[in-house]
Amino acid sequence: MIALRQVTIGIGGRTLVREITGEVRAGEFVAVLGPNGVGKTTLLRSLCGLRSPQGGSIVLDGRDIAHLTPLERARHIAFVTSDDAMTDALTVRELVAIGRFPHHAWWEWNPTAGDERAVNDALDLVKLQPFAERPFATLSSGERQRAWIAMGLAQGTPIILLDEPTSHLDVRVAHRILALLRDLARAGRTIVCVLHDLNEAASYADRLMLLGCERMLAFDEPARVLDPTIVESAYGIAIERLDTSRGPRVFPVL
Secondary structure, eight states, rough: EEEEEEEEEEETTTEEEEEEEEEEETEEEEEOOOOOSSSSSHHHHHHHTTOOSSSEEEEEEEEEGGSOHHHHHOOOOOOEEEOTTTTTSHHHHHHHGGGGGGGSSOOOOOOOOHHHHHHHHHHHTTTTTGTTTGGGGGGGGHHHHHHHHHHHHHHOSSSEEEOOOOTTHHHHHHHHHHHHHHHHHTTTTTEEOOOOOOOHHHHHSSSEEEEEEEEEEEEEEEHHHOHHOOOOOOOOEEEEEEETEEEEEEOOOO
């Protein structure tokens, strides 16, 4: 479980979100939503210990994350973000194997049988085993996203944080990625994922966290968060809601 206790986050001396309080439960898929620049990525970086909050505390299974070593954090939390720099020379398998680094001492470079199993299992889960020996640079955008997710899976952590894993993907591939994340949560992983599409998030996530106006506007099940009044306060545009057999959907009023 991740508990946020009066957490205030910011960057460059500017406060983005003030006094967030809430809990992300084990085995839950939480989607973080909000306008550009509201602090979604900064929140993820704070959750995994890469950026210290300006105030408050983030507690992982009863321990303040600020008191954990980088290695301890890396064995509990995987942070998946798309960064293709310096990866073009790697094969897909080599990229995924990077996720095993937290399980080795700095002087241990040779992979173990456990590493091989973890990498193969991760490739199987994202259905990239046939691409394992291909250069990462030859993959499509959707395949690259799956490779990044596989690296997070190979890390073997109970918590996976993902920053916009469906950006620049077509509808079909985006929904495959989200279905994979939902299945991982149902299998026991805790997923916290930054998304932009409100309706995609409502279709797959257990709960939505909506940021805006320098605060957490809502953190609840999709049917409660996708209230037009709440969404309008976040994005500054008129919203219409349609309740369907598969849950609520919202649309801007043109």
